[in-house]
Amino acid sequence: xxxxxxxxxxxxxxxxHDIPEGRVSGRIVExxxxxxxxxxxxxxxxKTARNRxxxxxxxxxxxxxxxxxxxxxxxASEATGxxxxxxxxxxxxxxxxxxxxRSRDSACLTDLARGPGRLTEAMQVNFTQDGADLCAAGxxxxxxxxxxxxxxxxxxxxxxxxNVDPQWRFYERGNPFVxxxxxxxx
DNA sequence: AGTGCGATTGACT
DNA sequence: GTCAATCGCACTA
Numbered sequence: 001x002x003x004x005x006x007x008x009x010x011x012x013x014x015x016x017h018d019i020p021e022g023r024v025s026g027r028i029v030e031x032x033x034x035x036x037x038x039x040x041x042x043x044x045x046x047k048t049a050r051n052r053x054x055x056x057x058x059x060x061x062x063x064x065x066x067x068x069x070x071x072x073x074x075x076a077s078e079a080t081g082x083x084x085x086x087x088x089x090x091x092x093x094x095x096x097x098x099x100x101x102r103s104r105d106s107a108c109l110t111d112l113a114r115g116p117g118r119l120t121e122a123m124q125v126n127f128t129q130d131g132a133d134l135c136a137a138g139x140x141x142x143x144x145x146x147x148x149x150x151x152x153x154x155x156x157x158x159x160x161x162x163n164v165d166p167q168w169r170f171y172e173r174g175n176p177f178v179x180x181x182x183x184x185x186x
Numbered sequence: 187a188g189t190g191c192g193a194t195t196g197a198c199t
Numbered sequence: 200g201t202c203a204a205t206c207g208c209a210c211t212a
Contacts, residue, residue, distance in 0.1 A: 048209075065206085066192060067192060072194090115195075116193070118195080160192095
């Protein structure tokens with residue numbers, strides 16, 4: 001499975017974070033792929049302290065900061081040393097909704113984890129989880145889908161200035177927790 | 187040492 | 200719909 005396939009595969013899976021206050025979890029409803037050799041990917045220009053976790057074995061968390069304020073959660077997607085990932089852009093909250101509301105200081109359910117920066121804030125993900133193995137026992141992990149996954153839509157990625165053409169964004173169609181444009185562009 | 191720029195968000199018209 | 204805040208990091212000199 002390559003990076004783009006993984007981005008599609010992750011739709012409907014569940015992110016779980018066990019924190020001292022309890023458990024928060026949510027269904028993944030929107031992802032973006034940043035594959036090998038993608039000029040928009042932050043691993044493109046080689047390994048640095050900032051992106052080193054993107055070079056870990058597939059399934060490890062890569063957390064980094066953009067715009068000085070938003071943490072973004074990626075899943076490393078290729079073999080060790082390659083450098084590629086899948087960005088988790090939106091979740092449908094499942095467990096610990098009250099904790100998410102407190103973390104986000106918002107009561108609106110659809111706003112809790114709609115957007116990559118909001119997602120990490122709701123899930124209390126930050127540099128502490130950078131490099132964590134999401135497929136192993138640990139506070140932050142990926143779980144199986146709780147129900148059948150709906151039809152999956154596809155579009156260009158959001159917010160990029162480089163390599164904007166490929167349709168490497170995936171989302172569950174009709175799901176109210178998806179951010180951004182929901183239309184299919186072919 | 188200085189500069190420019192985001193895989194965004196929240197506030198505002 | 201538009202727009203600016205914000206700051207760590209990569210890059211240049």
